[in-house]
Amino acid sequence: MNKKVFLIGMLLGTLPLGVAAQEVLKPDTIHTELRSDFLEELGDTTDLVVAGSGTGNWFISLSGGVNSLAAEGNRDYDKFIDRAQFSLRFNIGKWFTPVWGFRIQMGVGKLSGHHFTGGIYNIHDPLYDHSVIPEGMKPYLTEKNGHTWYHSKFAYMDWSVNLMTDAVRWFTKEKKPVGLILSAGPGFAHGFASRGVSASNSFAFNAGIMLNMNVHKNWDVFAEVQGNIVDESFDNHIGGQPNNRNRTIEGYAGLNIGVSYKFGGRKFARYAKVHPVTYESVRYIQPPTKVEVVQPAAEEVVTAFAVRFLIDKYNIEDDQKLNIDRMARYLKRHPEARLELTGFADKETAYPAYNMKLSKRRVDAVRDYLTKECGVDASRLVIKAKGDTEQVYSEDYRWNRAVVMRIIDNENKN
Template sequence: MQRFILSLALIGFIANAYGQVNNTKTQTIVNESKDRYKVVTNYYFDNWFLGISGGAQMLIGDHDKQMQFKDRLTPAVNAYLGKWFTPGIGVRVGYNGYKLKGLTHNNWSSALTHSTGEIYQDVKNSSDLGLLEVQKFDFNHINGDVLFNLTNILSGYREGRFYNISPYVGLGWAWVTSGEPKSSEPSINLGVYNSFRLSNAFNLTLDFRGSLVKDDFDGELGGRKEEGIVSGTFGIVYNIRNKAWNKEREIQVISYDETELNALRERVNQLANNNEALKKQLEEAASSTITDVKIERNVLLAPILITFPINKSTVSNEARVNLGFFAKAIKEGKSNVVYNISGYADKGTGTPAINERLSRERAEAIYNVLVREFGVPANQLTISNYGGVDNMYYDDPRLSRAVIVLGN
């Protein structure tokens, strides 16, 4: 009867201890919004961009109808620095220019119209034959633009989108640097800025710009009230400190109460001491048979989820804190329990080959932290990876860029 009572007491203590070990707390750190148009504004030094492009441009002048289109084209260069304040609104300042080419009447002084002295023979109106000369001049143009990303404004922000179209408006200052007269005038600018994503750091760009200046910009007053410069350039842009526009979101993090774990250790030690005391009492009672009850800690830890930024396998300090708790519990638990480290990637981002590599690197990163930094025995860990997967939790692709550590 005494042995039966002792066994029931030990079973009750062990069941209670096992229940306390699996008592975990869930902590909500952020609330995610389902509104795709609502994002969090980034810091001042985030989302700057630096671009350069080249292409062709032409002058819309007084005699452009008499000059063939191919003869009016000149090379164009464009360089700029800008920043996106939200996914839909950005600003930039830049430079474009080089040379412009057109026609001018030869009854004007060449010094006043930037004429080369060359008679243009391909005039459509024969009455103008011999009256129009080719003009060329160097010019510079600095400008400031406000860009409106219509893709994000109309369709909502989506990280990793391949194509974005951004109309823009702006003001500038243009001046002629060759010959006489030296023009220097304000400009009004309209255009369309197209970008094609290559990676998180680089985009290809296609920029169409139109600039409006006064009629005397080329040195000749004619029938137009204003003159214009149109250009199309193709180039590349580097995204400086490119940061994703975070939505307000919820992330569930599993944490462990160190106070409860310490209390559990003390109760197990007390249980072991009580066991020895009961054994001695039975011996003193001259019992013929004593049942030796051995207490073992057979604790299987709850799974732990660690998430990663897009296209990254770097373990954050916050994740290391949770991994430290997890590693301590593994080392103090039963040594024959094996835990599997499973790596995943977001199927909606990247190619299958990239996601396969990324899921493997994430699992290996968690393995290295547990073994090298926290001393978990390597024989208690296995690694597997599953490449890109569909949304595993809460229909949120960010929670699929993850590693799950689970006891077998």
């Protein structure tokens, strides 16, 4: 019995020591805060650029303008511009990368045209043999140059799904205020019954070219030329004979001017296979063995993160500024901490002297951003430039186009 009491007493006596040891060994504040700030999903390539989650990079746009029908006989009666009618377009879409996106669009408007009948009328109406003039068409028939002309005007509605690409970003990775956007994709068009002819339907192919200008984080203005290719019978008339067409397609095209709203702006994340620079291990010195005075263990924390650059560049891209901002917030929360900035260049960029200057420009750019934009005192920064004399990442030489930021304490100043 006494033995049991003795064992229970020892167990209860050790509980405070266990609690104290847990206090000493809990994860350090620096590691935890940086982990919550910097942990990201990493991709498999140094050039993977993806859209953000949620509403990021989704957009809607509305535009208005004019378009005109290009069909058989029209050019013999008047000019393309003379047949211009009002049109309206609505789009919703998303950019997946700075180069590629998609949209779904709907267009409405009117089309007008002129064609001589050639004895063929209302090609879509099964009640006619196509040689009988419907009563509703007769008020819109006139004579000119020895031909009987029919003057059509009808409303239409079309839908299409487009693949989009910004041609400006084919040649630069930097964000530009002006874009040249090409689009193309399949669709469907419906012509409403009008002036004695029946409604018509046609599969369509839509293509366009847009000049886009960014005027605000969320707003763009644009001008777009686009057109639709449809079946020759879309305007209820075909050239040749009913069973012997002289061509198979016609179309309509026009110019629209409009505005676009981007939900959450247009932001992208560039991910890299850079796990060696995301974190370095955090090492702890074991707590003192003396039980009488329990003190927190001394800690040595070395945490590193890289600011990546494009080849032969030292300007900081927007996604990398976000990483520096996070580090600056950490420094403001921990005034005792200091930051070491080490610039690197890869050996493939140029010769050693040039690479040394490039790495110095890169580290100066990060220092200037921290001091001028983030308000970090320059005395808390340790600046180094290594050029290509050290290749800190051996897996892929491109990773060395970087400035490595390391948190150091006041005792570790070299």
